Amino acid sequence: MSAGCGPDAEAVTRGLGFDCHDVSPWLSVRAPWAEAHWTMPLLELLVLGGAVFALVHAVRRHRQGDSTNLALWCASLVYLFVIEPPLYFPEWFGLERQYGFIFAHNRFTVQFMWDRLPLYIVAFYPMISQLGYELVRSLGIFRARGALIGSVAVAFACQVFYEVFDQLGPRLKWWAWNDNNRIVNHPALDSVPMTSMLLFASVSMGAMTYLVVRLASGARRGWSLAARIGLAGVLTPPSMAIAGLPSSLLDGNVTAQAWVLAVELALLWLAGIWIFVRYGRPEEPLAPFARFYPAIYLGGMAVFWIGGVVENGTSTGSGLYALACFVAAGLMLTALYRVRRAAPATV
Numbered sequence: 001m002s003a004g005c006g007p008d009a010e011a012v013t014r015g016l017g018f019d020c021h022d023v024s025p026w027l028s029v030r031a032p033w034a035e036a037h038w039t040m041p042l043l044e045l046l047v048l049g050g051a052v053f054a055l056v057h058a059v060r061r062h063r064q065g066d067s068t069n070l071a072l073w074c075a076s077l078v079y080l081f082v083i084e085p086p087l088y089f090p091e092w093f094g095l096e097r098q099y100g101f102i103f104a105h106n107r108f109t110v111q112f113m114w115d116r117l118p119l120y121i122v123a124f125y126p127m128i129s130q131l132g133y134e135l136v137r138s139l140g141i142f143r144a145r146g147a148l149i150g151s152v153a154v155a156f157a158c159q160v161f162y163e164v165f166d167q168l169g170p171r172l173k174w175w176a177w178n179d180n181n182r183i184v185n186h187p188a189l190d191s192v193p194m195t196s197m198l199l200f201a202s203v204s205m206g207a208m209t210y211l212v213v214r215l216a217s218g219a220r221r222g223w224s225l226a227a228r229i230g231l232a233g234v235l236t237p238p239s240m241a242i243a244g245l246p247s248s249l250l251d252g253n254v255t256a257q258a259w260v261l262a263v264e265l266a267l268l269w270l271a272g273i274w275i276f277v278r279y280g281r282p283e284e285p286l287a288p289f290a291r292f293y294p295a296i297y298l299g300g301m302a303v304f305w306i307g308g309v310v311e312n313g314t315s316t317g318s319g320l321y322a323l324a325c326f327v328a329a330g331l332m333l334t335a336l337y338r339v340r341r342a343a344p345a346t347v
Contacts, residue, residue: 005114008101012176016106023115032109037172039304044109044120046300050293051123054130057289071216071229072133075208076125078233083204088116100183105175129205131294132157138290138336139280147213149275155206156272157332159265160325161294162201164301167192167317167325172308176315187258191315194261195247199240202268207239208232273328280335290336298329 005013005020013020017036032041058069085092090099105111110119132154136142142150169175170191177185177193185193211232216225246264250256305322 006101008178008180009104011180012101012104012178016104016173016176018107018115020104020115025114026112028107028111028115030107030109035108036106037174037308039172039308040106040108040174042300043174043304044118046297047120047127048123050127050131050297053289053293054127054134057134057287058130061287067216067225068213069130069133071225071232072129072209072212073126074229075212075216075233075236076129077122078230079204079208079236080122080125082234083237084117084121085113088113098183100181101178102181102184103175103177106173127297128158128162129154129208130289131161131297132205133209134287134290135294135332135336138282138284138286139276140283141275141279142213143283144279144281145275147210149279151206151210151213152268152271153275153279154209155202156268156275157329158205159197159202159268159272160328160332161297162205163197163325164298164305164322164329166196166201167319167322168301168305168308170315170317172304179315182254187254187261189321190318192317194258194265195244198261198264198268199244203240203243204236207243208236211235211239269328276332276335280332282336282338286336294329294336295333298326298333302326 005023009020032044035041054069055073058073061068062070086095087099087102090096090101105116105118105121107115108118108120111117112119112122135157136150136153139153141153167190170177177188177191179185179191184195187194189197212229215228215232243264247257247260250260
């Protein structure tokens with residue numbers, strides 16, 4: 001038997017079209033054209049390309065004397081390797097009763113850890129954190145209001161750009177949630193757990209950005225910078241637990257939990273809209289990453305939403321919520337492009 005392939009995992013993976021017993025414990029490599037849905041290799045290209053683009057941009061800014069982008073890119077990977085293994089294999093960490101089996105990814109081109117961790121997910125963390133941070137930085141919000149308000153704006157930016165992906169994934173079988181898991185996966189907005197929407201899409205990104213800005217911005221290189229990056233990544237999961245405390249106190253009452261999480265999400269939207277409207281004023285030319293990649297990412301997700309064929313019985317996210325996120329993200333990009341056209345682009 002493969003690690004973590006219990007009855008729930010068997011049922012979920014078979015719904016995705018494969019058997020979780022028939023996996024490699026370390027690394028699996030497949031042909032892109034052999035994947036289950038035509039969107040899957042394109043998704044990998046979109047996300048992996050974005051992560052590489054973000055890294056190139058971060059290195060350039062580091063060479064210019066600002067290490068924040070590079071620190072955030074690296075802290076995202078630290079956070080990934082802290083948070084993902086307990087979610088994939090809670091039984092290894094004595095957390096099976098707290099988490100249970102949560103979800104499974106479909107089979108992508110490159111995957112690790114008994115096919116639980118696709119390479120594109122590794123790339124997704126630094127890509128989305130850089131997208132949110134660079135969008136907010138380019139709009140001058142960090143300069144105008146500092147680390148805390150800027151990080152709230154990052155949390156909101158990541159919410160809208162992440163959720164156009166998060167609400168779509170189950171529909172196209174990029175992954176599947178375990179609907180039998182009443183501990184973590186409920187309450188849900190259609191097929192997407194509301195804790196995922198709040199904690200993973202927003203709280204983690206905002207908290208990590210704040211920690212990086214406060215801890216790593218004073219260090220330029222060497223072990224001091226590496227230690228601060230590691231600390232920011234390790235401290236991000238506890239911040240998620242704090243934000244999830246109000247709903248966890250109502251454990252067992254799914255309706256009450258849904259209301260609490262909905263209120264928290266509504267407050268994030270209100271705060272984010274106010275910050276972007278009040279302080280989103282571009283003051284410098286856009287770097288290539290900020291100018292091109294957020295629009296490419298959003299356009300790619302729009303193609304997947306419009307062109308992805310839904311099979312009968314496939315779980316779907318909320319199209320209305322995704323539409324609201326598309327609108328908000330589009331308005332952010334509209335604000336972002338209000339930059340002096342005559343000035344030369346920066347790195």
